Amino acid sequence: MTAVWSVALITFKEGIKNRVIFGIFIIALLLFAATTVVITFFMRDIVKVAVDLSLSTVSFAGLLTLLFIGVNLFGKDLDKRTIYMVISRPISRSEYLVGKFIGIVLLALAVVVFLGLLSSVPVILSKRFYYYPEARFDWWIYSIAVVYIFIKLAVVSAVITLFASFTSNSFIALILSLVTYIIGQSTEGVKLLLASKVEKIDVNPVLSHMAGIAYYIFPNISAFDLKTQAAHGLSIGPSYIIWTALYAVFYIVIALSIGALAFRRREFP
Amino acid sequence: MQRSLISAILVISFAFIGSVFAIPKVSLERDKLRQKEGVGLVMPSQIAQIVALEFKGLFADAIFSKAMTYYGGKLIRGEKATEEEWDWIYRNMDTATDLDPYFLDPYYFGATNLAWGTNKVKEANLLLEKAFRYRDWDWTIPFYLGFNYFYFLQDNEKAAFYLMEASKKQGSGTLLPTLAARLAYQGKKTENAIIFLQEILKKTDDETVKKVYEKRLNALKGILFLEKVVAAYQDKFKAQPNKLDELIAKGIISEIPQDPYGGKFYLDKDGSIKTTSELR
Numbered sequence: 376m377t378a379v380w381s382v383a384l385i386t387f388k389e390g391i392k393n394r395v396i397f398g399i400f401i402i403a404l405l406l407f408a409a410t411t412v413v414i415t416f417f418m419r420d421i422v423k424v425a426v427d428l429s430l431s432t433v434s435f436a437g438l439l440t441l442l443f444i445g446v447n448l449f450g451k452d453l454d455k456r457t458i459y460m461v462i463s464r465p466i467s468r469s470e471y472l473v474g475k476f477i478g479i480v481l482l483a484l485a486v487v488v489f490l491g492l493l494s495s496v497p498v499i500l501s502k503r504f505y506y507y508p509e510a511r512f513d514w515w516i517y518s519i520a521v522v523y524i525f526i527k528l529a530v531v532s533a534v535i536t537l538f539a540s541f542t543s544n545s546f547i548a549l550i551l552s553l554v555t556y557i558i559g560q561s562t563e564g565v566k567l568l569l570a571s572k573v574e575k576i577d578v579n580p581v582l583s584h585m586a587g588i589a590y591y592i593f594p595n596i597s598a599f600d601l602k603t604q605a606a607h608g609l610s611i612g613p614s615y616i617i618w619t620a621l622y623a624v625f626y627i628v629i630a631l632s633i634g635a636l637a638f639r640r641r642e643f644p
Numbered sequence: 645m646q647r648s649l650i651s652a653i654l655v656i657s658f659a660f661i662g663s664v665f666a667i668p669k670v671s672l673e674r675d676k677l678r679q680k681e682g683v684g685l686v687m688p689s690q691i692a693q694i695v696a697l698e699f700k701g702l703f704a705d706a707i708f709s710k711a712m713t714y715y716g717g718k719l720i721r722g723e724k725a726t727e728e729e730w731d732w733i734y735r736n737m738d739t740a741t742d743l744d745p746y747f748l749d750p751y752y753f754g755a756t757n758l759a760w761g762t763n764k765v766k767e768a769n770l771l772l773e774k775a776f777r778y779r780d781w782d783w784t785i786p787f788y789l790g791f792n793y794f795y796f797l798q799d800n801e802k803a804a805f806y807l808m809e810a811s812k813k814q815g816s817g818t819l820l821p822t823l824a825a826r827l828a829y830q831g832k833k834t835e836n837a838i839i840f841l842q843e844i845l846k847k848t849d850d851e852t853v854k855k856v857y858e859k860r861l862n863a864l865k866g867i868l869f870l871e872k873v874v875a876a877y878q879d880k881f882k883a884q885p886n887k888l889d890e891l892i893a894k895g896i897i898s899e900i901p902q903d904p905y906g907g908k909f910y911l912d913k914d915g916s917i918k919t920t921s922e923l924r
Contacts, residue, residue: 418753419749423744427705434698507748510748560698561694561697568693600698600700602698606701606746
């Protein structure tokens with residue numbers, strides 16, 4: 376376990392030291408600043424727009440961190456051949472993989488905590504700026520939404536770990552992770568679209584079958600998106616929280632196990 | 645070395661001056677192009693929901709503000725929106741509220757502008773009915789719906805229903821049940837409309853919207869005044885006046901109030917007060 380932890384810490388430190396993270400933080404800060412200007416263009420639901428922008432910024436910055444730094448943290452060891460140093464030590468390959476995953480998740484956690492706290496500033500300002508009695512907002516639900524951004528990023532980290540375990544370079548892992556994220560965001564929507572039978576278009580049964588399979592294979596990332604609930608102060612039931620959190624845990628375990636299997640059999644050139 | 649530096653400076657300054665000249669031309673051409681472009685296609689909601697990924701709220705904000713700025717630009721240039729443009733605005737509001745069905749602004753913008761700015765009361769009510777399903781805590785939605793049914797569609801029964809629904813929700817105040825009860829009686833349309841509008845005005849702080857309501861309120865006050873005078877005339881002379889001018893001739897009033905919409909009030913054959921501007 377200590378071996379896993381030390382890999383995780385090294386990965387985390389390496390990620391935090393990366394210069395790209397400053398770029399991402401600057402983008403996030405600019406977006407927060409822009410939020411305070413953009414909300415003045417709206418009429419009544421101003422707090423909602425501020426919440427939309429703030430939470431989207433946190434989520435976007437987290438995704439950028441994972442895709443540009445997280446993927447590279449894997450690639451570096453392979454590209455620079457430092458992996459030989461690691462696998463010659465008394466640490467199993469699975470432990471190494473899990474350690475890397477935990478390191479990336481820690482990085483995502485740091486980003487979400489820092490930007491999550493910062494994201495409350497435009498929301499507080501918008502609440503000061505305009506009060507509309509029929510608008511609902513609740514800090515408790517807002518913080519649940521922030522936690523769910525982190526859960527989503529943890530699932531994406533697991534996907535990145537899975538792809539990094541068998542691809543030969545980090546660019547391919549990046550593309551595969553990005554595609555998985557996009558598919559994961561839209562499987563639910565596509566499934567609903569096919570089920571609703573819009574405008575009586577005949578859907579090819581093979582296609583709708585494939586959408587059903589994709590729904591089970593790819594992570595349903597849209598389940599972790601609670602921005603609308605946060606923006607309008609809509610309550611989230613405890614069963615929703617329990618089931619989506621369990622789903623995330625199961626998915627992470629599956630992705631990491633397959634990744635570990637692939638990584639154990641992998642031969643390094 | 646020096647020669648290459650001088651030529652580089654020359655090239656840079658030449659290009660810089662060129663670009664300074666070009667920038668205003670580009671924005672001018674872009675403006676021309678935009679005006680020709682007019683309204684574009686609206687992405688169907690089902691597609692937008694998939695394309696927006698996790699940023700559905702942001703997409704809704706963007707679609708809404710695009711339509712709003714387009715309409716605002718027309719207002720500033722003093723142009724009237726065409727039927728096609730109103731349709732485009734409605735479909736944008738519909739898509740924005742499909743992406744975020746709790747988003748108040750498109751409902752509010754659509755409901756006020758579609759019903760008041762043009763004759764699209766049906767579309768305004770479709771939006772408001774969607775809002776009524778989702779924003780189930782918000783009393784203002786059934787209140788606006790009730791007004792549209794009462795004022796534009798002359799459906800007092802439905803208006804009373806929505807007003808009662810509004811009065812059940814928190815924050816609606818004490819006037820709504822009374823107003824709903826009044827609607828159950830036919831007649832007194834103008835008076836009820838004035839009460840309705842005064843109540844709406846209290847809740848409005850946007851200056852442009854306020855002006856729209858105030859204009860209508862003043863016109864209605866003029867109509868109510870003339871209705872009362874005509875009733876008094878009937879009581880006195882046991883006959884209806886043929887023209888409003890008769891009221892002045894008989895010395896009942898000194899002048900006919902101005903229609904804020906620029907028309908002239910007249911007495912219709914059925915005895916009701918109308919105006920040549922049709923309140924538009």
